[in-house]
Amino acid sequence: MDNSRRKFLKIAGLSAIAGIGAPTAFNGLLKGEAFASSAPSGGGGHGSEKAPTGKRYGFAIDIKKFASDKDLAQRCVNACHSTHNVPDFGNNKDGSKNRKDEIKWIWAEKFEHTFPDHSHYKKNEQLQETPILTLCNHCDNPPCVRACPTQATFKNSDGLVLMDFHRCIGCRFCMAACPYGARSFNWRSPRELDASGNYKYIKNPNPDFPTRMRGVVEKCNMCAERLAEGKLPACVEAAASSEAIVFGDLNDSHSPVSQVLKEKFTIQRKPALGTKPSIFYII
Amino acid sequence: MYDKGKIIPGLIVFVGLVTFPIWYGLATTAGPLPNPEKPTNAKECVEPVEFMRSSHMVLLNEWRDNIVRSGGTRKGTTADGTEYVRSLQKGCMNCHTSKKKFCDECHTYAAVNPYCWDCHIQPKETN
Numbered sequence: 001m002d003n004s005r006r007k008f009l010k011i012a013g014l015s016a017i018a019g020i021g022a023p024t025a026f027n028g029l030l031k032g033e034a035f036a037s038s039a040p041s042g043g044g045g046h047g048s049e050k051a052p053t054g055k056r057y058g059f060a061i062d063i064k065k066f067a068s069d070k071d072l073a074q075r076c077v078n079a080c081h082s083t084h085n086v087p088d089f090g091n092n093k094d095g096s097k098n099r100k101d102e103i104k105w106i107w108a109e110k111f112e113h114t115f116p117d118h119s120h121y122k123k124n125e126q127l128q129e130t131p132i133l134t135l136c137n138h139c140d141n142p143p144c145v146r147a148c149p150t151q152a153t154f155k156n157s158d159g160l161v162l163m164d165f166h167r168c169i170g171c172r173f174c175m176a177a178c179p180y181g182a183r184s185f186n187w188r189s190p191r192e193l194d195a196s197g198n199y200k201y202i203k204n205p206n207p208d209f210p211t212r213m214r215g216v217v218e219k220c221n222m223c224a225e226r227l228a229e230g231k232l233p234a235c236v237e238a239a240a241s242s243e244a245i246v247f248g249d250l251n252d253s254h255s256p257v258s259q260v261l262k263e264k265f266t267i268q269r270k271p272a273l274g275t276k277p278s279i280f281y282i283i
Numbered sequence: 284m285y286d287k288g289k290i291i292p293g294l295i296v297f298v299g300l301v302t303f304p305i306w307y308g309l310a311t312t313a314g315p316l317p318n319p320e321k322p323t324n325a326k327e328c329v330e331p332v333e334f335m336r337s338s339h340m341v342l343l344n345e346w347r348d349n350i351v352r353s354g355g356t357r358k359g360t361t362a363d364g365t366e367y368v369r370s371l372q373k374g375c376m377n378c379h380t381s382k383k384k385f386c387d388e389c390h391t392y393a394a395v396n397p398y399c400w401d402c403h404i405q406p407k408e409t410n
């Protein structure tokens with residue numbers, strides 16, 4: 001009896017010591033995980049962030065400018081979609097929007113759908129009616145990149161989450177991983193021809209940019225091809241007259257977007273998920 | 284040997300028939316060699332002609348990986364100092380303005396079917 005109690009106490013004591021050590025070991029594992037990811041560790045969406053390294057391009061979208069000019073959002077969408085040969089599959093036979101085939105890089109959404117984790121109870125009406133521009137957030141901690149088995153989706157050195165369409169196998173893991181619905185799948189060929197041999201769904205194809213093919217995923221590339229030429233993203237340019245979208249490097253405190261973020265109150269989409277979106281909304 | 288008179292001519296005919304493709308190939312040519320149209324506005328390509336002939340597809344893959352993945356430059360210069368864009372649509376097709384008269388010429392001859400143009404937009408054929 002005595003002997004077994006003695007043994008029991010020994011084991012219990014050892015377990016307690018091991019238990020004290022465990023959290024540190026666990027933390028070590030967590031840290032390893034954080035190093036493996038591209039994001040600075042800790043902080044979640046709401047907290048503070050580690051000192052940034054490298055570039056991280058982002059937007060500040062001024063919602064009020066879109067409230068006073070209701071067409072502006074559509075002009076931005078058109079600018080993007082015509083620049084990138086994004087097909088428009090039009091409406092279903094019954095006149096409703098063809099949601100199944102729809103391809104979108106940037107689109108207008110209702111406030112309550114853009115920010116579902118904010119309370120909408122008694123929010124002012126104007127806000128509820130304003131079209132909010134939504135696009136890929138070029139997350140600093142992008143779940144789509146982790147999900148992609150082929151590295152067709154990856155983060156480049158400018159902090160842009162990009163795709164290499166040549167590599168995409170159309171598995172759609174990235175679409176399941178993206179919490180913002182920023183990705184579209186080509187269920188059908190975007191290059192179907194009409195009777196006169198023109199693309200049926202791409203009205204004025206931009207000869208400087210490719211189309212996609214059936215079976216790949218696509219999304220906003222933050223106009224990487226325009227940035228390389230020193231131009232602004234097409235949607236930013238379309239909104240330039242009212243400066244409704246401010247573009248720049250979030251990691252550079254002197255960039256236009258950093259200046260705006262310092263002064264104005266902004267929110268991000270679903271910050272609690274810890275994806276660290278690079279698109280900010282000035283409310 | 285029985286039936287010598289039948290077997291020997293039979294064998295000769297058989298061998299002749301079996302090796303027919305070889306004789307035929309020697310006697311005729313495999314059609315005219317491809318003659319891709321040369322650009323008029325430039326004398327020099329981005330690499331020597333032998334390299335381009337054998338390895339242009341490797342070069343295109345390198346450009347893509349370098350630009351898309353490693354943030355490589357989009358501009359290049361030829362040996363004689365002419366600037367070009369490292370891009371199929373904006374570079375190659377800037378000089379070789381016709382897919383039909385340039386790309387297809389050899390690709391058809393070699394019966395290869397690259398899928399570049401499933402996504403990239405070919406220049407408008409003028410005629």
Ligand code: SF4
Binds near residue numbers: 145
């Ligand atoms: S918004 Fe979606 S697609 Fe864009 S980086 Fe974030 S997770 Fe990826």
Ligand code: SF4
Binds near residue numbers: 148149172216
């Ligand atoms: S659909 Fe393409 S980009 Fe998305 S996870 Fe699969 S391979 Fe990657």
Ligand code: SF4
Binds near residue numbers: 079084219235
């Ligand atoms: S940044 Fe470029 S690709 Fe992205 S939505 Fe704007 S125009 Fe489209």
